[in-house]
Amino acid sequence: MWFDNLFERQTRRAAQRTGRRSMLATLGKAMVGTVALPVLPFDRSAHAAAAHGARPGKAVDETSCDYWKYCAVDGFLCSCCGGSSTTCPPGTEPSRVSWVGTCRNPADGKDYMVSYNDCCGKTTCGRCECNTNERERPGYKLGVHNDVNWCMSNSSTMFHCTTSIILGVQE
Numbered sequence: 001m002w003f004d005n006l007f008e009r010q011t012r013r014a015a016q017r018t019g020r021r022s023m024l025a026t027l028g029k030a031m032v033g034t035v036a037l038p039v040l041p042f043d044r045s046a047h048a049a050a051a052h053g054a055r056p057g058k059a060v061d062e063t064s065c066d067y068w069k070y071c072a073v074d075g076f077l078c079s080c081c082g083g084s085s086t087t088c089p090p091g092t093e094p095s096r097v098s099w100v101g102t103c104r105n106p107a108d109g110k111d112y113m114v115s116y117n118d119c120c121g122k123t124t125c126g127r128c129e130c131n132t133n134e135r136e137r138p139g140y141k142l143g144v145h146n147d148v149n150w151c152m153s154n155s156s157t158m159f160h161c162t163t164s165i166i167l168g169v170q171e
């Protein structure tokens with residue numbers, strides 16, 4: 001109740017001080033601002049750089065097997081095949097199933113879960129082959145086994161290259 005009264009008083013005062021048009025315009029701006037603000041892009045590049053292991057002023061090399069998030073890769077890096085470390089090259093599509101690895105980011109000392117999705121639909125890329133296999137397990141633990149064609153359940157089972165997508169961090 002007190003809130004209603006307060007709001008009414010403020011509104012009346014504002015209406016006396018300003019014209020109706022200008023009040024509506026101000027109200028409109030406030031409403032648009034409230035709705036639009038949450039969807040405006042924020043610069044999160046500092047956080048992204050940290051998560052990807054870039055030290056300030058030093059970019060990571062996505063085409064090197066030494067990049068920490070490639071710790072359990074077995075395949076050709078998509079970043080050398082016309083895609084990136086997280087996207088498939090044109091003409092291929094991500095595997096519907098994947099294996100996961102846990103890799104330590106030296107920039108923050110935290111362990112990250114990484115999904116290794118093969119890209120399917122073209123013959124093998126053949127560039128930047130990495131076989132790091134950290135904590136990889138034999139086929140009876142299929143979810144953490146990488147020596148298998150994960151394009152097996154896609155419409156095209158041709159394996160082209162492998163992406164490495166960070167799923168989360170162990171807190």
Ligand code: ABN
Binds near residue numbers: 118159
């Ligand atoms: N997961 C990469 C891969 C694809 C085909 C065969 C072996 C390994």
